[in-house]
Amino acid sequence: MRATLMYEAGDVRVETVPDSVVEQPTDALVRVTASCICGSDLHPYHSMPAGSGPARMGHEFIGVVEDVGRDVATLAEGDLVVAPFAISDGTCRFCREGLHTSCEHGGFWDGLATEGGQAELVRVPLADGTLVALPVAPDSDLVPSLLTLSDVYGTGWHAAVRGGVAPGRTVTVIGDGAVGLLAVLSARQLGAEQVILMGRHRARTDLGREFGATDVVAERGDEGVERVRELTGGHGTHVVLEAVGHRPAYEQAFGVVRPGGTISRVGVPQYSEAPVGFTSLFGGNVTLTGGPAPTRAYIEQLLPAVLDGSVQPGRVFDRTIGLDEVPDGYRAMDAREALKVLVSP
Amino acid sequence: MRATLMYEAGDVRVETVPDSVVEQPTDALVRVTASCICGSDLHPYHSMPAGSGPARMGHEFIGVVEDVGRDVATLAEGDLVVAPFAISDGTCRFCREGLHTSCEHGGFWDGLATEGGQAELVRVPLADGTLVALPVAPDSDLVPSLLTLSDVYGTGWHAAVRGGVAPGRTVTVIGDGAVGLLAVLSARQLGAEQVILMGRHRARTDLGREFGATDVVAERGDEGVERVRELTGGHGTHVVLEAVGHRPAYEQAFGVVRPGGTISRVGVPQYSEAPVGFTSLFGGNVTLTGGPAPTRAYIEQLLPAVLDGSVQPGRVFDRTIGLDEVPDGYRAMDAREALKVLVSP
Numbered sequence: 001m002r003a004t005l006m007y008e009a010g011d012v013r014v015e016t017v018p019d020s021v022v023e024q025p026t027d028a029l030v031r032v033t034a035s036c037i038c039g040s041d042l043h044p045y046h047s048m049p050a051g052s053g054p055a056r057m058g059h060e061f062i063g064v065v066e067d068v069g070r071d072v073a074t075l076a077e078g079d080l081v082v083a084p085f086a087i088s089d090g091t092c093r094f095c096r097e098g099l100h101t102s103c104e105h106g107g108f109w110d111g112l113a114t115e116g117g118q119a120e121l122v123r124v125p126l127a128d129g130t131l132v133a134l135p136v137a138p139d140s141d142l143v144p145s146l147l148t149l150s151d152v153y154g155t156g157w158h159a160a161v162r163g164g165v166a167p168g169r170t171v172t173v174i175g176d177g178a179v180g181l182l183a184v185l186s187a188r189q190l191g192a193e194q195v196i197l198m199g200r201h202r203a204r205t206d207l208g209r210e211f212g213a214t215d216v217v218a219e220r221g222d223e224g225v226e227r228v229r230e231l232t233g234g235h236g237t238h239v240v241l242e243a244v245g246h247r248p249a250y251e252q253a254f255g256v257v258r259p260g261g262t263i264s265r266v267g268v269p270q271y272s273e274a275p276v277g278f279t280s281l282f283g284g285n286v287t288l289t290g291g292p293a294p295t296r297a298y299i300e301q302l303l304p305a306v307l308d309g310s311v312q313p314g315r316v317f318d319r320t321i322g323l324d325e326v327p328d329g330y331r332a333m334d335a336r337e338a339l340k341v342l343v344s345p
Numbered sequence: 346m347r348a349t350l351m352y353e354a355g356d357v358r359v360e361t362v363p364d365s366v367v368e369q370p371t372d373a374l375v376r377v378t379a380s381c382i383c384g385s386d387l388h389p390y391h392s393m394p395a396g397s398g399p400a401r402m403g404h405e406f407i408g409v410v411e412d413v414g415r416d417v418a419t420l421a422e423g424d425l426v427v428a429p430f431a432i433s434d435g436t437c438r439f440c441r442e443g444l445h446t447s448c449e450h451g452g453f454w455d456g457l458a459t460e461g462g463q464a465e466l467v468r469v470p471l472a473d474g475t476l477v478a479l480p481v482a483p484d485s486d487l488v489p490s491l492l493t494l495s496d497v498y499g500t501g502w503h504a505a506v507r508g509g510v511a512p513g514r515t516v517t518v519i520g521d522g523a524v525g526l527l528a529v530l531s532a533r534q535l536g537a538e539q540v541i542l543m544g545r546h547r548a549r550t551d552l553g554r555e556f557g558a559t560d561v562v563a564e565r566g567d568e569g570v571e572r573v574r575e576l577t578g579g580h581g582t583h584v585v586l587e588a589v590g591h592r593p594a595y596e597q598a599f600g601v602v603r604p605g606g607t608i609s610r611v612g613v614p615q616y617s618e619a620p621v622g623f624t625s626l627f628g629g630n631v632t633l634t635g636g637p638a639p640t641r642a643y644i645e646q647l648l649p650a651v652l653d654g655s656v657q658p659g660r661v662f663d664r665t666i667g668l669d670e671v672p673d674g675y676r677a678m679d680a681r682e683a684l685k686v687l688v689s690p
Contacts, residue, residue, distance in 0.1 A: 274621045
């Protein structure tokens with residue numbers, strides 16, 4: 001089968017590897033019909049040290065079940081399924097609380113040396129817990145939107161939920177990538193009154209406005225903070241959704257949050273330490289929350305509006321490529337030629 | 346009048362200064378009948394640079410109203426009042442939300458160059474918003490417990506409220522000072538099932554057990570983290586109340602918090618940066634919250650149980666001194682001879 005491997009920063013290849021097969025009784029084998037490249041894939045694309053790879057890539061996919069282990073009870077050959085970016089058993093104490101990313105027996109795709117979504121086949125561990133069957137055909141026009149349930153829509157939703165977005169709240173979203181734009185959509189779904197999108201790529205912020213952003217701030221740093229304060233009577237917003245993961249975005253976040261407000265991070269932090277003292281978080285009783293989104297917890301909740309077309313999160317995809325073109329897909333996303341690339345193997 | 350001044354680290358003096366008087370129409374002049382020394386007063390006692398002082402000290406007091414400005418409507422001469430550690434107007438948007446520490450017109454006592462609670466008289470700005478009248482006499486046995494409403498009880502309560510303590514939750518309290526012990530009391534009042542107190546001063550942790558701690562962990566650092574994990578099935582507690590303010594306490598906090606849990610800080614951070622990345626907070630979806638407690642917001646709520654004696658937060662006071670002995674009070678608290686020192690001018 002063909003699969004995507006990253007050898008080091010900037011070096012992505014599609015190669016022939018041994019076919020994935022069912023190994024454990026709880027596995028399912030899925031033939032991928034749609035996958036994609038994630039903004040978070042660009043982090044190793046910038047920083048992966050030489051000699052540490054190759055790593056299989058891809059953690060968002062939809063596909064058809066081709067085989068199941070003997071203990072898989074809820075799925076059968078031929079089912080179309082969507083896979084969240086975390087593997088989870090669905091039964092442990094954390095899964096029962098909706099925190100599937102902390103599953104006691106699960107993990108992340110990058111913990112599996114020989115599996116990844118940017119490939120033809122994927123062995124999915126803990127298939128009953130991890131996968132969700134979809135009531136559409138593999139060639140449905142809804143596939144791009146359904147694919148966002150793997151990660152980016154669920155991640156934007158998680159940011160908004162953890163941030164406490166509710167009717168009447170004011171929200172700043174930092175980052176105009178797919179997660180940021182879907183955080184805008186989520187914040188509006190949850191009733192936010194004002195949603196300020198901080199981003200400087202016009203095509204993206206225009207889509208953000210269609211998703212419900214009431215204001216767009218293109219400035220960054222102190223100037224961006226100042227602009228948000230002007231838009232909020234000097235106080236900042238109740239909630240800040242940080243969808244980037246770099247330290248300047250974190251610093252922008254505490255610059256625009258209102259006293260007593262919440263910064264909810266879903267951009268994977270590319271820093272280990274940051275300001276948390278009196279003048280950044282503590283003095284204003286600011287809450288810092290967020291983390292990897294347990295997207296599995298949200299799929300059933302978000303699915304109906306996707307199926308009936310009342311939301312179209314799949315609009316974040318602006319390019320579709322074949323599997324062998326994946327290296328160019330990374331390049332295009334990195335160069336910001338493409339917002340988010342869908343891979344049709 | 347006599348008042349306490351700190352000249353630099355380790356140098357506290359009680360001196361004669363000009364009498365405080367009503368200056369603004371919204372001021373009240375209060376003759377202090379009970380005040381105290383705070384754990385947070387020990388931070389400048391350790392670190393105040395030479396040449397930056399002297400600073401007036403004290404932000405917790407009870408006293409009798411001796412004069413009021415012409416705009417003061419709710420207080421009259423002779424009222425016994427308690428002052429929270431923050432000055433607030435009670436009417437701005439933040440006060441109406443219960444975040445009096447972010448009052449648009451208020452501030453902290455250390456923002457006033459010529460006032461402080463460790464003195465005979467205090468000019469209290471925004472008296473209607475700041476002060477609360479107490480239905481007892483100045484020599485009531487309830488005074489020590491009522492005095493904790495200024496800061497340490499309200500601060501422990503704030504930690505527990507912001508941390509989301511609720512029936513069935515498990516809680517770790519870091520720090521066996523007055524705030525930590527009253528965080529234990531607060532967590533139990535809010536229904537916590539298990540309250541693990543991390544502290545190593547036996548007399549204090551014994552009082553913590555009386556306030557409701559179910560377990561005491563004397564070890565610190567990695568060993569302390571390990572002990573808490575043993576007591577919680579390996580997972581840590583839902584909530585961690587951090588009542589110290591030094592970085593090792595912060596590091597202990599993310600070591601003992603359960604995935605999806607909350608660290609609530611009320612110890613004033615003596616650091617500006619700290620770990621917030623994937624392995625500390627983000628990966629486990631840990632929330633970091635807390636800040637200076639708006640104790641004014643809690644006084645009416647906490648008062649009834651203090652007045653009827655069903656809680657006795659004043660038990661944190663283990664020494665009473667006169668105003669001229671305040672320098673020795675600082676020394677005794679710093680040496681941990683005294684847990685909390687009450688000053689009876």
